[in-house]
Amino acid sequence: MSTRVPAPVTADSNPLRDPDDKRLPRIAGPCSMVMFGVTGDLARKKLMPAIYDLANRGLLPPGFSLVGFARREWADQDFARIVHDSVRAHARTPFREEVWRSLAEGFRFVPGAFDDAEAFELLARTVHALDRERGTGGNHAFYLSIPPDWFAPVCSQLQRSGLSDPRPGTWRRVVIEKPFGHDLGSAQQLNAIVEGVFPADSIFRIDHYLGKETVQNLLALRFANQMFEPVWNSHYVDHVQITMAEDIGIGGRAGYYDTVGAARDVIQNHLLQLLALTAMEAPIAFTADAVRSEKEKVLASVRLLDDLDRSSARGRYSAGWQGDERVRGYLEEDGVDAGSTTETYAAMKVEVHTRRWAGVPFYLRTGKRLGKRVTEIAVVLKRAPHLPFTDTATEELGQNAVVVRVQPDEGVTMRFGSKVPGSQMEVRDVTMDFGYGASFTESSPEAYERLILDVLLGEPPLFPRHEEVESSWRILDPIIEHWRASGTPPEDYVAGTWGPPSADELMRRDGREWRLP
Structure with missing residues (x-):
């Protein structure tokens, strides 16, 4: 051979x-x-x-x-x-x-x-x-x-x-x-220290998710294609789900993870950055200042709901099966305190108070020991206002969706209704899939390649500045404090499943459900 x-x-x-x-x-x-x-x-x-x-x-x-x-x-x-x-x-x-x-x-x-x-x-x-x-x-x-x-x-x-x-x-x-601090106060203190030594335009805060090709392609998808941007608003979008799921546990990182938890580790940086890119207005140019300015406007407009019990959920994985492997629960991991109240799953519902997104909920979730490893942004559209079919013809028809897959198989999937072959009118969901590996002969550079090269070139559009970091902490801090003040531990979920029951209930209250990637 x-x-x-x-x-x-x-x-x-x-x-x-x-x-x-x-x-x-x-x-x-x-x-x-x-x-x-x-x-x-x-x-x-x-x-x-x-x-x-x-x-x-x-x-x-x-x-x-x-x-x-x-x-x-x-x-x-x-x-x-x-x-x-x-x-x-x-x-x-x-x-x-x-x-x-x-x-x-x-x-x-x-x-x-x-x-x-x-x-x-x-x-x-x-x-x-x-x-x-x-x-x-x-x-x-x-x-x-x-x-x-x-x-x-x-x-x-x-x-x-x-x-x-x-x-x-x-x-x-x-x-x-990252992490850029552990709350708003520490982030501001850290920024003062670093900016006391280096000028602001010489500080590069790495969020490796922003170096991924698919994250950058989100801007191309929205602003280079007439077919998407006209429906990218509250008139047509029902809700948005942003997910980062991992099928692994904490490994040997107990010393770090047990002091941070899922919300600080992922939502504060990765998921809120993805939200900003999804919801931002078109920048006047793809320059650092123009892109950052639009992201900052989005983060400044994000609002939590008044009832944090009903609009957030947290969990902790217990022993279970990850594929064909029996795995330990979080409290059984080496280095984790038996009395720990650290969450390994976090979900939250927020709103973006802008003209474009008024009334559209954004659901964010992340967790370890979930059903599979996947990061995606799902923009779920509203149902058609009128279907000229019988109920039985469309009983398996869901909502149209545009799903941007960030990892592991980068690409974009579109879900829409199509007639099933045959003599009867039956409409069912189908998907149209674009994958980077199948469409381009060039290998996609690893995120850190792009980010390190941008540092050496002095090109900062993919790096968040301190205003974005501080806005993200302003969003997350009230939830973290609410969980702490409640005095209740995270809700258990079995390893290999998709999180605690309270996360599903968060969606059911709105008549929705989480996507199964």
Whole structure:
């Protein structure tokens, strides 16, 4: 049996092209990236492989350099071995020795703790040496793949060592991973700390969902097609469901997850960002300021219902079956306190008080150990005002829907009624499906490829600024506080099902039901 060797990635087949000239790739200029937290899962499984994939696609400059910073007694070659193993295990593009050798020449490692002033002095000397030896031009991005408690000490050390201050004609940028605080007050405090060191346009808050092709395609779907936008409003839309379901548990993340929970972990950032993109008005241009401005207007207009008991639900998975595997309940997971009241499922109903969406409910839900892994946006349309058929002819007919699948199989599905073949008039739901993998020969870049490249290029349309973050906390904080004040634990649901009964009841009160993806 012969093995097909993938063709090298070239500029002609590059899916991350220059938007102004599709024939040209968007190649970053001279620069380096300093990565804090290189021993973590995110760095090993996502960030390092994404950097290699960008190099393999020809999108990084020849002198690009990667500096690792961690409390390890590693030499440069030890760090290179860690990156090599991560790339081999998780890169999406073929491994090419010549690309690897060129990239590895720019690897450096600085040992030290996040509050170690001497280590940051060594880091500053290392960065300056790269400017001389590798031609990085004084342009450096600092990626903080670390717990939020360390953001302030690291930013302080970057400022004290002069690393945050660019020379004229150069740039310094900082990249921050979620969570952006744990409530509105902490988010505002975090923003004050970071903006006290870096200017606002040099701060990139990563929400990796915004780097996914399908999320960006939502804007193309709406604003590049006349067939959708005329019905994308309260005259035709009955309701919107936004779902992020996971079939896995918390794994080894109890220390993090038990202090955060499903609502803070997913709704505050991912799902509210998806809501904003779904409900926003057309921006005047696809620029950072224009897109962000429209998203901010949506988030500012989101309103909770007065009765939070009836418009929200939370749950916690108990032992059950995930496929053919028997799995433990949340309270049985390693590292979880037996008295924990952390939710692993959260659902909420909100309204968007704008002219376009008046009276249209938005339902958001997320959870772990659910029936399958899926993230989707379902825009469900109202029923036709008149059906010239008998009731028996349409008894299996549901509501039309446009479903944007974000993961795992990115694409768009449309559900509509069609006649069943035969001599009788019988109308039944059918689906029309568009899948990225079937429609485009180019491979879809991983979200972190797009986001890292945008950081190096200084192009921020996909990164939320602090106004969006704070608006999201203003929406979520009252629900979190209501759950805390109630004193009742989350409602149990069996692993492998679709959440607690209270979530289904939330929909039934409105005469609706959750979609089964």
